[in-house]
Amino acid sequence: MHRSLKNTVLSAITAATLLVGAELSGDTANAAPAGQKECEVVDGRQPQTAAPEEVGLDADALRAAMALAADRSRRNIQVFRNNCLIAAGPNNAHTGGVPWNLWSGTKSVVSLIVGIAIDEGRLQLDDPIGRYLPAEVGDAAHRAITVRSLLTETSGLRVSVASEGITGVVQLDPNVVAQAMAIPIDRPQGVEWRYSQRGVDLLLAVVQHAVGMDVQAYAQQKLFDPLGIQRTDYYWGRDRAGNTYGYAHLLMPPDDYVKIGLLIVNRGDWHGNRVVSADYLAQAAQPTMAAACYGFLFVVNASRCTVDLPGLPADAVKISGMMRQDSFIVPSIGLLVTWTGVADPDGPVGYSHDVLRGIVGAFREPRLPDPGPYAPQPDTSMSDPSISNPDAVLGALGIGSYAYPGCGPLECLGKPLAAPFGDWPPGCFVVGCFGPHPDTPGIR
Numbered sequence: 001m002h003r004s005l006k007n008t009v010l011s012a013i014t015a016a017t018l019l020v021g022a023e024l025s026g027d028t029a030n031a032a033p034a035g036q037k038e039c040e041v042v043d044g045r046q047p048q049t050a051a052p053e054e055v056g057l058d059a060d061a062l063r064a065a066m067a068l069a070a071d072r073s074r075r076n077i078q079v080f081r082n083n084c085l086i087a088a089g090p091n092n093a094h095t096g097g098v099p100w101n102l103w104s105g106t107k108s109v110v111s112l113i114v115g116i117a118i119d120e121g122r123l124q125l126d127d128p129i130g131r132y133l134p135a136e137v138g139d140a141a142h143r144a145i146t147v148r149s150l151l152t153e154t155s156g157l158r159v160s161v162a163s164e165g166i167t168g169v170v171q172l173d174p175n176v177v178a179q180a181m182a183i184p185i186d187r188p189q190g191v192e193w194r195y196s197q198r199g200v201d202l203l204l205a206v207v208q209h210a211v212g213m214d215v216q217a218y219a220q221q222k223l224f225d226p227l228g229i230q231r232t233d234y235y236w237g238r239d240r241a242g243n244t245y246g247y248a249h250l251l252m253p254p255d256d257y258v259k260i261g262l263l264i265v266n267r268g269d270w271h272g273n274r275v276v277s278a279d280y281l282a283q284a285a286q287p288t289m290a291a292a293c294y295g296f297l298f299v300v301n302a303s304r305c306t307v308d309l310p311g312l313p314a315d316a317v318k319i320s321g322m323m324r325q326d327s328f329i330v331p332s333i334g335l336l337v338t339w340t341g342v343a344d345p346d347g348p349v350g351y352s353h354d355v356l357r358g359i360v361g362a363f364r365e366p367r368l369p370d371p372g373p374y375a376p377q378p379d380t381s382m383s384d385p386s387i388s389n390p391d392a393v394l395g396a397l398g399i400g401s402y403a404y405p406g407c408g409p410l411e412c413l414g415k416p417l418a419a420p421f422g423d424w425p426p427g428c429f430v431v432g433c434f435g436p437h438p439d440t441p442g443i444r
Contacts, residue, residue: 076096108298113207169430173239177241200297235433293308310360312330342431
C-alpha cells in the first residue's frame with residue numbers, strides 16, 4: 001500500500017503498532033538509568049508520579065510540548081518515563097475513567113492476546129487457521145491462511161478498509177468470520193502487506209477456537225486481570241452472531257489503556273508477573289519482507305519508517321487507531337506517550353510529529369536527535385478500491401460476490417442474528433460510554 005495511504009488509514013480508519021526491538025529477547029523488565037527515579041506500575045488508576053527532571057527530561061521543554069499536545073481534539077494525554085507519570089493533559093481528570101473506542105488500537109491488543117496463546121502452546125504461528133476453525137467454515141484456500149499471515153496483514157485477502165469497517169460502526173455485520181471467509185483472495189499469502197479489517201476479526205476467532213473459551217473471557221483472565229483492568233470498566237463489541245471484533249470497538253478508559261502501553265514498555269512484565277513473553281514481543285516488533293514498517297499488528301520503527309515515530313530510538317513502536325488513539329512506546333528509554341480523542345478537521349497537520357518532536361527535544365538523559373520539521377505527505381482518494389468498495393458493504397447484507405453462502409441480514413449459517421446494537425450496555429455508543437447508569441462501563 002502506498003506510503004500516504006498507510007498514513008491516512010493508520011490515522012483515520014486504523015492502524016496498530018508496536019515494536020520492542022532486539023533487546024526484548026530477555027525476560028527482565030526495564031531498569032531506570034542511574035540517578036533517575038523509577039516508579040512501580042500499579043493495578044489501580046492512580047500511577048506514581050515524578051517531576052520531569054527526576055527522570056532525565058527538561059521541564060520547560062516538556063511543558064511546551066504538552067501545550068502543543070493539548071489541542072481541542074485531545075480528550076486525554078499522558079506521558080510516562082520509568083513507569084512514572086510526568087505530564088498529563090488538561091482534561092484528564094474528567095476523561096481518564098470514560099471508556100473510549102480505541103478503533104484500530106484494538107488490533108494491537110489482539111496481538112498481545114495472540115502472543116499469550118502462543119506462549120501457552122495453544123496456538124502456533126505457522127499453522128493454517130483451518131487447524132483451529134470448525135470443519136464446515138470456509139473453503140480450502142481460506143483455511144490455508146496461516147496465523148502469521150493474519151498477524152502481519154499479508155493474508156492475500158482483498159482489502160477495502162473503510163467499507164469493511166463501516167458495517168461494524170452501524171452494527172450490521174451478521175458474522176465477521178463468515179464475511180472474512182467470503183472475501184476474495186487475490187494475492188499469495190506472505191507476499192504483500194494490505195491493511196485488512198476482516199482478517200483481524202478472523203484472527204481473533206481463531207484464537208477463541210484455539211483456547212476453547214470465549215475470547216473476551218480469555219483476554220480478561222490472561223491480560224486484563226493481571227493489569228488490574230476490571231471487566232466492568234470496558235466494553236468490547238461483538239457482531240450480531242456474537243463474534244468479538246478484532247479490528248476495532250474495544251472501548252476502554254484511558255487510565256486503563258495506558259497499562260497496555262506500560263506492559264510493552266516493561267517487555268511483557270507487570271511488577272514481576274510475566275503476562276506475555278519478551279520473545280513474542282521481540283518477534284512482534286520485527287518488520288517483514290512484505291512491510292518494512294509493520295510487525296505483528298503493530299507499526300514498527302524500521303529504518304525507512306520515520307514518519308510515524310519521528311526522532312525516537314530504533315525500538316520505538318506505536319499503537320494507532322482512527323482519530324489518533326495512539327500510544328508511542330520505547331522500552332529502551334522507558335517512554336510511553338499516549339492520547340485519545342476525536343477527529344478535528346481543522347486541526348494542525350503534522351500534529352503527532354510536532355508533539356513528539358517537542359518531547360524528543362525535552363530529553364536530556366539521553367539526548368535524542370531532532371527529527372526536523374514535519375514533511376507533508378501526499379493524500380489518497382477515498383475512491384481507491386483498497387479504501388472503499390461497495391461489494392464489501394453489500395456482502396454484510398448477503399448480497400454480491402462478498403456474501404458468504406447462507407448469511408444474510410436476519411440469519412447466518414442457520415442461526416438467527418441479534419438486533420443491531422443489541423449487546424451494547426447502557427450509555428455506550430460507537431465512540432465511547434457516558435452517563436450515570438450503574439451498568440455503564442467505567443463507572444465505579
